[in-house]
Amino acid sequence: MGSVSKDIHYWTRRAAIAGIKGLHAMAPPIRSYSRVEFHMDTVFWLCAGHGFPLRNPRILDPFSGSGIHMSHSYVGRAREAHLCDIDEDYARLAGKLASNVTSIHGDSSRMLNDGDARLGKYDMIVLDNNLGGIYYDYCEHFDAMPAVFRHFDRSAPYAVLALNFITDPELMNADPRFETPTFEEQMRRRAAFYGTPARRITPDAGARAYAREARKEGWDVVGHALAPRAEFFHFLLLFLRPADGG
Numbered sequence: 001m002g003s004v005s006k007d008i009h010y011w012t013r014r015a016a017i018a019g020i021k022g023l024h025a026m027a028p029p030i031r032s033y034s035r036v037e038f039h040m041d042t043v044f045w046l047c048a049g050h051g052f053p054l055r056n057p058r059i060l061d062p063f064s065g066s067g068i069h070m071s072h073s074y075v076g077r078a079r080e081a082h083l084c085d086i087d088e089d090y091a092r093l094a095g096k097l098a099s100n101v102t103s104i105h106g107d108s109s110r111m112l113n114d115g116d117a118r119l120g121k122y123d124m125i126v127l128d129n130n131l132g133g134i135y136y137d138y139c140e141h142f143d144a145m146p147a148v149f150r151h152f153d154r155s156a157p158y159a160v161l162a163l164n165f166i167t168d169p170e171l172m173n174a175d176p177r178f179e180t181p182t183f184e185e186q187m188r189r190r191a192a193f194y195g196t197p198a199r200r201i202t203p204d205a206g207a208r209a210y211a212r213e214a215r216k217e218g219w220d221v222v223g224h225a226l227a228p229r230a231e232f233f234h235f236l237l238l239f240l241r242p243a244d245g246g
């Protein structure tokens with residue numbers, strides 16, 4: 001006769017899995033919350049796997065919203081996190097996420113470009129920018145380039161930029177959540193930034209464009225990885241070292 005303990009182990013896990021699936025079916029947002037935790041695990045695992053582990057990093061999140069969709073998933077790993085949003089209510093709510101969070105209200109593209117005194121120096125910057133179309137006259141995170149690279153700590157041996165990277169814009173625009181009348185204008189701005197009219201941009205081609213921007217501010221992109229988020233967009237992780245060796 002086999003071991004009963006294995007049966008107990010098996011059936012209690014089966015019950016737990018069924019319970020979680022039932023919760024997801026009853027309340028679909030719960031599925032997103034579990035998923036986003038895994039996405040963020042993947043970000044940190046990929047950083048470590050590529051030789052750039054982030055332990056208690058100082059994080060800047062210029063497009064944080066209230067943080068309730070994604071940003072909440074990394075604050076427990078951070079020494080401190082600066083969460084910024086142009087929407088005053090979102091910024092106020094972001095400040096309530098955890099005691100290591102400082103929220104900053106303002107236009108992040110301007111703050112990054114002007115060197116706003118409320119910003120510090122960071123080990124990791126997460127650009128969870130709007131995906132579809134033109135917003136506040138901006139497009140994706142292109143208006144934060146190359147200024148964003150000025151906000152990493154140059155005395156650290158390396159830093160990580162994680163940014164929303166659209167691998168398939170047509171698929172994005174076909175999703176009712178992202179369909180936008182300014183799609184063609186967005187495609188024009190993408191072509192100018194990535195230096196190609198191709199709509200699908202590979203992570204390699206993307207990393208080359210960001211390496212060009214990083215170099216302007218004295219950083220080398222020494223590696224990259226793609227952390228999956230959804231069908232048509234992901235986090236592109238750029239591993240950076242000071243160009244002069246720090």
Ligand SMILES: C[S@@+](CC[C@H](N)C(=O)[O-])C[C@H]1O[C@@H](n2cnc3c(N)ncnc32)[C@H](O)[C@@H]1O
Pocket residue numbers: 062063064065066067068069070071072084085086087090106107108109110128129130131135136138
């Ligand atoms: C994709 S949402 C971010 C979601 C967020 N990470 C979360 O966890 O809930 C993008 C956010 O960027 C903000 N935003 C757009 N343009 C901005 C700007 N120029 N400066 C600051 N925030 C901006 C929007 O208000 C929106 O909340």
